[in-house]
Amino acid sequence: MIKHWDPSAIDYETDYGTPAPQPEYSPEYAELPEVSLFIDGNSLKVPAGSSVMRAAALAGISIPKLCASDNLQAFGSCRLCLVEIEGRKGYPASCTTPVENGMRILTESGKLAALRRNVMELYISDHPLDCLTCPSNGDCELQDMATAVDLTEVRYGYDGKNHLQAEQDRSNPYFTFDPSKCIVCSRCVRACEEVQGTFALGIDGRGFDSKIVAGQKQSFMASDCVSCGACVQTCPTAALIDNAIIEHGQPQRSVVTTCAYCGVGCAFKAEMKGNQLLRMTPYKGGPANRGHSCVKGRFALGYASHPDRVTEPMIRDNINQAWRTVSWDEAVNFAADRLRTIQQQHGRRSIGGITSSRCSNEETYLVQKMVRAAFGNNNVDTCARVCHSPTGYGLKQTLGESAGTQDFDSVEKADVIVVIGANPTDGHPVFASRLRKRLREGAQLIVADPRQIDLLNSVHVASTLHLPLRPGTNVAFINAIAHVIISEGLEDDAFIAQRCETDAYREWKSFISDAKHSPQASAAITGINADDLRQAARRYANAGNGAIYYGLGVTEHSQGSTMVMGIANLAMLTGNIGRAGVGVNPLRGQNNVQGSCDMGSFPHELPGYRAIGDDSVRAQFESVWGVELDPEPGFRITNMLNEAVAGRYKGLYCQGEDIAQSDPNTQHVQAALRNLDCLIVQDIFLNETAKFAHVFLPGSSFLEKDGTFTNAERRISPVRKVIEPLGGKADWEATMALSNALGYPMNYQHPAEIMAEIASLTPTFAGVSYQRLEQQGSIQWPCNQDAPGGTAVMHETEFVRGLGKFVVTEYLPTSEKVTRRFPLLLTTGRILSQYNVGAQTRRTDNMQWHPQDILDIHQHDAEDRGIVDGDKVEISSRAGATVLTARITEQLQPGVVYTTFHHPESGANVITTDNSDWATNCPEYKVTAVQINKVTEESAWQQDFQQFSSKQQALLKDKLSS
Amino acid sequence: MSDTEQQSCPRKIFLSRDTTSLALGAEQVADRIRASEKHRGEDIEIVRTGSRGLFWLEPMIEVDTAAGRVAYGPLPIDQLDETIESLLDADCLAGDKRHPLCLGLTEAIPYLAKQQRFSFSRVGVIDPLSLADYQQHGGLAGLHLALTMSAGDILAVVSDSGLRGRGGAAFPTGIKWQTVHDVDSEQKYIVCNADEGDSGSFADRMLMEGDPFSLIEGMIIAGIAVGAQQGYIYLREEYPNAHSILKQAIASAEAQQLLGNNILGSSKHFQLELRLAAGAYICGEETALLESLEGKRGMVRAKPPLPAISGLFGKPTVVNNVLTLAAIAGILTRGAAYYRDYGIGRSRGTLPFQLSGNIKYPGLIELAFGPSLRTLLEDFGGGTYSGRPMRSVQVGGPLGAYLPAAQWDIALDYEAFSQHNAVLGHGGIVVFDDSVDMAEQARFSMEFCRIESCGKCTPCRIGSTRGVELIDKICTDGCSANNMNLLEDLCDTMTHGSLCAMGGMTPIPVQSALQHFAEDFSKQGEQDD
Numbered sequence A: 001m002i003k004h005w006d007p008s009a010i011d012y013e014t015d016y017g018t019p020a021p022q023p024e025y026s027p028e029y030a031e032l033p034e035v036s037l038f039i040d041g042n043s044l045k046v047p048a049g050s051s052v053m054r055a056a057a058l059a060g061i062s063i064p065k066l067c068a069s070d071n072l073q074a075f076g077s078c079r080l081c082l083v084e085i086e087g088r089k090g091y092p093a094s095c096t097t098p099v100e101n102g103m104r105i106l107t108e109s110g111k112l113a114a115l116r117r118n119v120m121e122l123y124i125s126d127h128p129l130d131c132l133t134c135p136s137n138g139d140c141e142l143q144d145m146a147t148a149v150d151l152t153e154v155r156y157g158y159d160g161k162n163h164l165q166a167e168q169d170r171s172n173p174y175f176t177f178d179p180s181k182c183i184v185c186s187r188c189v190r191a192c193e194e195v196q197g198t199f200a201l202g203i204d205g206r207g208f209d210s211k212i213v214a215g216q217k218q219s220f221m222a223s224d225c226v227s228c229g230a231c232v233q234t235c236p237t238a239a240l241i242d243n244a245i246i247e248h249g250q251p252q253r254s255v256v257t258t259c260a261y262c263g264v265g266c267a268f269k270a271e272m273k274g275n276q277l278l279r280m281t282p283y284k285g286g287p288a289n290r291g292h293s294c295v296k297g298r299f300a301l302g303y304a305s306h307p308d309r310v311t312e313p314m315i316r317d318n319i320n321q322a323w324r325t326v327s328w329d330e331a332v333n334f335a336a337d338r339l340r341t342i343q344q345q346h347g348r349r350s351i352g353g354i355t356s357s358r359c360s361n362e363e364t365y366l367v368q369k370m371v372r373a374a375f376g377n378n379n380v381d382t383c384a385r386v387c388h389s390p391t392g393y394g395l396k397q398t399l400g401e402s403a404g405t406q407d408f409d410s411v412e413k414a415d416v417i418v419v420i421g422a423n424p425t426d427g428h429p430v431f432a433s434r435l436r437k438r439l440r441e442g443a444q445l446i447v448a449d450p451r452q453i454d455l456l457n458s459v460h461v462a463s464t465l466h467l468p469l470r471p472g473t474n475v476a477f478i479n480a481i482a483h484v485i486i487s488e489g490l491e492d493d494a495f496i497a498q499r500c501e502t503d504a505y506r507e508w509k510s511f512i513s514d515a516k517h518s519p520q521a522s523a524a525i526t527g528i529n530a531d532d533l534r535q536a537a538r539r540y541a542n543a544g545n546g547a548i549y550y551g552l553g554v555t556e557h558s559q560g561s562t563m564v565m566g567i568a569n570l571a572m573l574t575g576n577i578g579r580a581g582v583g584v585n586p587l588r589g590q591n592n593v594q595g596s597c598d599m600g601s602f603p604h605e606l607p608g609y610r611a612i613g614d615d616s617v618r619a620q621f622e623s624v625w626g627v628e629l630d631p632e633p634g635f636r637i638t639n640m641l642n643e644a645v646a647g648r649y650k651g652l653y654c655q656g657e658d659i660a661q662s663d664p665n666t667q668h669v670q671a672a673l674r675n676l677d678c679l680i681v682q683d684i685f686l687n688e689t690a691k692f693a694h695v696f697l698p699g700s701s702f703l704e705k706d707g708t709f710t711n712a713e714r715r716i717s718p719v720r721k722v723i724e725p726l727g728g729k730a731d732w733e734a735t736m737a738l739s740n741a742l743g744y745p746m747n748y749q750h751p752a753e754i755m756a757e758i759a760s761l762t763p764t765f766a767g768v769s770y771q772r773l774e775q776q777g778s779i780q781w782p783c784n785q786d787a788p789g790g791t792a793v794m795h796e797t798e799f800v801r802g803l804g805k806f807v808v809t810e811y812l813p814t815s816e817k818v819t820r821r822f823p824l825l826l827t828t829g830r831i832l833s834q835y836n837v838g839a840q841t842r843r844t845d846n847m848q849w850h851p852q853d854i855l856d857i858h859q860h861d862a863e864d865r866g867i868v869d870g871d872k873v874e875i876s877s878r879a880g881a882t883v884l885t886a887r888i889t890e891q892l893q894p895g896v897v898y899t900t901f902h903h904p905e906s907g908a909n910v911i912t913t914d915n916s917d918w919a920t921n922c923p924e925y926k927v928t929a930v931q932i933n934k935v936t937e938e939s940a941w942q943q944d945f946q947q948f949s950s951k952q953q954a955l956l957k958d959k960l961s962s
Numbered sequence B: 001m002s003d004t005e006q007q008s009c010p011r012k013i014f015l016s017r018d019t020t021s022l023a024l025g026a027e028q029v030a031d032r033i034r035a036s037e038k039h040r041g042e043d044i045e046i047v048r049t050g051s052r053g054l055f056w057l058e059p060m061i062e063v064d065t066a067a068g069r070v071a072y073g074p075l076p077i078d079q080l081d082e083t084i085e086s087l088l089d090a091d092c093l094a095g096d097k098r099h100p101l102c103l104g105l106t107e108a109i110p111y112l113a114k115q116q117r118f119s120f121s122r123v124g125v126i127d128p129l130s131l132a133d134y135q136q137h138g139g140l141a142g143l144h145l146a147l148t149m150s151a152g153d154i155l156a157v158v159s160d161s162g163l164r165g166r167g168g169a170a171f172p173t174g175i176k177w178q179t180v181h182d183v184d185s186e187q188k189y190i191v192c193n194a195d196e197g198d199s200g201s202f203a204d205r206m207l208m209e210g211d212p213f214s215l216i217e218g219m220i221i222a223g224i225a226v227g228a229q230q231g232y233i234y235l236r237e238e239y240p241n242a243h244s245i246l247k248q249a250i251a252s253a254e255a256q257q258l259l260g261n262n263i264l265g266s267s268k269h270f271q272l273e274l275r276l277a278a279g280a281y282i283c284g285e286e287t288a289l290l291e292s293l294e295g296k297r298g299m300v301r302a303k304p305p306l307p308a309i310s311g312l313f314g315k316p317t318v319v320n321n322v323l324t325l326a327a328i329a330g331i332l333t334r335g336a337a338y339y340r341d342y343g344i345g346r347s348r349g350t351l352p353f354q355l356s357g358n359i360k361y362p363g364l365i366e367l368a369f370g371p372s373l374r375t376l377l378e379d380f381g382g383g384t385y386s387g388r389p390m391r392s393v394q395v396g397g398p399l400g401a402y403l404p405a406a407q408w409d410i411a412l413d414y415e416a417f418s419q420h421n422a423v424l425g426h427g428g429i430v431v432f433d434d435s436v437d438m439a440e441q442a443r444f445s446m447e448f449c450r451i452e453s454c455g456k457c458t459p460c461r462i463g464s465t466r467g468v469e470l471i472d473k474i475c476t477d478g479c480s481a482n483n484m485n486l487l488e489d490l491c492d493t494m495t496h497g498s499l500c501a502m503g504g505m506t507p508i509p510v511q512s513a514l515q516h517f518a519e520d521f522s523k524q525g526e527q528d529d
Helices: A052-058 A110-124 A141-148 A187-196 A230-234 A243-248 A295-299 A328-346 A361-375 A389-398 A408-413 A429-440 A474-487 A493-499 A502-512 A519-526 A530-542 A560-573 A593-598 A615-625 A637-645 A666-674 A731-741 A751-761 A770-776 A859-864 A940-957 B003-008 B019-023 B026-040 B077-089 B131-136 B141-146 B151-161 B173-182 B203-210 B212-226 B240-255 B286-293 B322-334 B336-340 B373-380 B414-419 B438-452 B458-477 B481-497 B501-505 B507-516 B523-528
Strands: A034-039 A042-047 A103-106 A175-177 A201-204 A211-214 A240-242 A253-258 A267-273 A276-282 A351-355 A380-382 A416-420 A444-448 A464-467 A546-550 A583-586 A651-655 A678-683 A695-698 A707-710 A715-719 A824-829 A854-858 A872-876 A881-889 A896-900 A928-934 B011-016 B044-049 B061-065 B068-072 B102-105 B189-194 B230-235 B271-276 B317-321 B350-357 B363-368 B390-395 B402-404 B428-433
Touching (some): A042 A052, A110 A141, A110 B458, A110 B481, A175 A243, A187 A201, A187 A230, A187 A429, A240 A243, A243 A276, A253 A715, A328 A351, A328 A651, A328 A678, A328 A695, A328 A731, A351 A361, A351 A637, A361 A380, A361 A593, A361 A651, A361 A707, A361 A751, A380 A593, A408 A429, A408 A546, A416 A429, A416 A530, A444 A530, A464 A530, A474 A502, A474 A519, A474 A530, A474 A560, A519 A530, A530 A546, A560 A583, A593 A707, A615 A751, A637 A666, A651 A731, A678 A731, A695 A731, A751 A770, A854 A859, A854 A872, A859 A881, B011 B026, B019 B203, B019 B240, B131 B212, B141 B212, B141 B322, B151 B173, B151 B336, B189 B212, B189 B286, B203 B212, B203 B240, B203 B350, B212 B230, B230 B286, B240 B271, B286 B317, B322 B336, B350 B373, B363 B373, B373 B390, B373 B428, B390 B438, B390 B507, B438 B458, B438 B501, B438 B507, B481 B501, B501 B507
Parallel strands (some): A034 A103, A351 A380, A351 A651, A416 A444, A444 A464, A651 A678, A824 A896, A854 A881, B189 B230, B230 B271
Antiparallel strands (some): A034 A042, A253 A267, A267 A276, A707 A715, A824 A928, A872 A881, A872 A928, B011 B061, B061 B068, B068 B102, B390 B402, B390 B428
16 A cells, blocks of 8 residues: 655654755745655655655654754764665665655665664764763663664773763753763754754864864853754754753653743743653744744743742732732732722722733733723733734734734745844744744845844855844835835736725825935935845845844834834735735734734724724623623723823733833833732732732743743644642633622633633634644634634735725834934844843843843944943933943944843833834834933932832732731 | 077976976976076076976986987986086987986887876976967867867767766766756856875876866866856865966966856856865865865765755766866867777776886876786886885775785776776875785774764764774784674775765775785784784
């Protein structure tokens, strides 16, 4: 019987030895033809281009191997995988031999057995004989292969030349390199190159002296290594191994789950020993990451079991009191009483809630449901407000759906990749690795960013174009690109005629044709060289597949929504939408920021982005929820804070978000929080916001609950409980308890029931169920009758809104301008090793990479101010001032300074202002006019912060048990 | 010739500038001649040529006579002043044959007369940097022809000639070129492997130093035939003299429109770049060479894909040895049949053999395939240099077999050698007399692999180290069955398991030494017994 290759039969726990063959590039990406062959007498068909090793593995025949792994190109070095092929001389390596029609292959014979055993004998003649005490014992490919080839003795003895005394490198906090156990298979080197794209590892010396080295023979820590873990993951021995495994031994079981850091949404296996999480290893079955990881998801886990975790509910009457630990009942009753009292005194709309983009879809859904059904108003918002709300708005207006158009696999088919206002190597590292892989294959890169981001320095990339624009001038830039495309006739007329609204296009075209959008005219605004801009426009318009990826550098502006629409215009203009390899792709920040938006976390929208003002929509929810809903949209976060300062808004339930650190104009936020009568914070740590709270409900980490996260590609992925919640309740259970205390009953037994309710009320989620998630692994919404398996690429034949709509995008300069008083522009961003407010990563060894936030300043601006590397400098804006350490850099243009916001004491948001996007109030984090001065001590705000913070810590430490 | 005529034109002395000649004192000879010229007031032109390859007669000078060039040598370096003066006194410049160092007509010297010089016909004769000289001696005729031929016709001639890769693997050149020609690609490359690293091998260098334009011409023709417009010569880093000569030759070829756009006014283009190698033996392996040429560490690539399909920078690439490419123009000029008519069996044409080691008359001997090894050793080589009995001969570089006297009658033919588990390789022949310790030589073969292994595949990386240790052990502990079985297993593993010929062929010299000179291995063992 002929066995046909069945793509769906791929088992992600099996290593097939070499990657699945990819079709040669063609606009259609035709399917690969099949090749028939015989392996050990079995007849089978596999895709052309497969290796003999892979074909055998697909047929369930495993050929011994050490240097091969199916995420790396075949290398052919270990020589264990030799086979015999009828009609061919010698013993070809099965990993490097492609299949051919009619090939007859023998994978086992006496000769092959002898050759393999003899090769293994050579390996073991230079390997420590400490299997029983080796941390890899039981999880070692060398050990497995020695068994597979039946090695029983090493006739060379052990007195020969060897590497057994080679010195270990323990510089990295998470893993150890032990060269004595290295078999020089180069898998680590190749993983660093092919998977991660950093090229930090290499081989020094040759022949027997070959050894793996990091950087220029540096320690791993001192080298370019970004600690992504790809080398550790692929190492077949204990040469590169997690310190956790050295310390605690091999895991006993593993559970596939979804990373809780960024919006890439990597699938991981949580590897457990008893109730202890030993490590997270990337799971090949996750389509977002395809088996890759970054330093955060792979290693930065210590926070989940950190002693700072608060695991008991606590209450206090006011924030000058010590906390009192209480039972869950007492805590939620206390909270419910206070909230009801506030409503009695200040009205129904005087309280509200903030959902968390860190929590699951189900949990977010419950919070907004509680606000609408139990609080009786629509005062619900989420942190997407301060990051990607313009994405939701802008894409809805133009394309009809508030989400990115592609899956991450799409980047593998892009020819010109435009990255605007994003720093993927730091913010979305696993996606950046996939992007860089495509660049190494020849795709062109265009980056529009004030900074020279690291992506531009990728290794082996032939074409990069950097458009260093001035902060705040995105819209002028995107208009100029569109202007060039129109004026040079590079638009896709057929696409526009067929897919877009004609009148809107005509109006937009006459707008964009105006000479004020010409590259020369806009150069005065953006600072981008006109020729470079034309070059970029032509490349994007003429690309076979042009893809745009953007980040918060697009949205966090006073014209964030305008810019998003400008991007959508550009994609429609060039027909770069509706197929693999193209699209408009927001790189979303948090693990579940897409999900929190989808789940109705906005004051004007119910789950599925449906207007609260729409009577029929509201009626559906009312009938299922059994309450009457307020038709009036509620407060956004900004409104809540303003109302709180004004004394009209008094109660807030804040789940898993730290607005005191993350929101702009910290002093304003703090004033608002101080004015609340009841602040309920639900978090895993006593975060900055919780220092102002009256009720603290212990949150649960992603390891402690079931649920789903939705990543930047609309992919709903399961989060699976591996340990019981440290605080006794998962976050959804805590919300339920509070709702019940408020008198609105909720009684879910499992998040699957919540998802069933979501699916019943949300057309784009109609087909989503835990059962389907189990079967498929993950689902990209929309998932419904029309797309039962989900949707990888949106807007394929028509836009969600029907016809695409060009929107006129007039550039209006931000009011945040440089002045004589504030002559520099501050922009902010993230760094690889730390995550957002740092609540998690600051409680891990990632601190070794980034112990403090630094102010980057150009040499020119530094010299003007007499600043040298390492000086303390004060950054002041019209909102406030803070002090950081300066670093001189040329990654920036003169006139722009940059910092990260990972450490609360840095007070980056003390400086940012309350300027915001005209449509969504997304704060303008990316542009603040500032002055920099050399100083000797911290700012007044920082001194106050230290004082307040230590007081609150003391109040936590002195907590009373009741 | 009248006296007046003789005085009006400068009289010429031909003197080699080949690296070996320089090592033997050719530069001192030149200096001395110039000094004599000054003080004698004579007008002498010294024409620097390549070497004739008669190294035991060097330093050697030649002068033109009506009958042909007359040679004088070897000039004793320690008596150079007197010798030059006496030569000039004896009117050697006119070809006077009475001087004791006179060797008569160069081409009548039996060592040269008995050869069938095809590729080396100009080497030692012309000024390697004179394009005019090159053309006068038949150069560029092949290129002119090629420019009038279709690619298919050129490929047919190369195929029909029976030319096989001279680097050692002897792969049919026509098939390789056809493969590259047939791949549809805008970018293709011609790469000349001039990383001549085999011990006892010097033909590539001699050719590049003596007749560089023939290599350049061959590469251009290859480019025209397969559709490549870019060539690289990957030159052994330890060949500074060849580097300087090639550099000048390429520059002058560019100046004369042989290289660049619109070659000789045609519509064909070909750029040629000279690259210095990385100084590693393994970089002479074609895939490691390509890696190195790409700027990477010289590591062997797994095949497939063949370089002809995916070679330099992933593009279809002809990788040919210097001698292969240098034969092309002559083949085109004289026709496929002319070349094919030399040789025996599947080994067609000529091979420039290089005779060295413990040999009386070392040098370069270009012969058609077919005669026996013994012919080279005895008729040309004249026995050992030491005068002791000849015991062992290594043919084909450090990975070639050690042949005992019983095998010296094997015909010089790729297939005949391979039948005896030996290789003809690049034609390097190194001779040993009876004082050689063949166990030491076997150890050296493993040691060579240990030092030069790129380290990629396990049999070569670890095997060569264990091999050295094992041979040491055999030499001290004796040839126990265990030791010998293990060595046999190791050799078998390296032969069948290695990624490239480096590890795969290292067992050849080891096993040949064991097989034919077993007595050398058991010396120590016998004493212990």
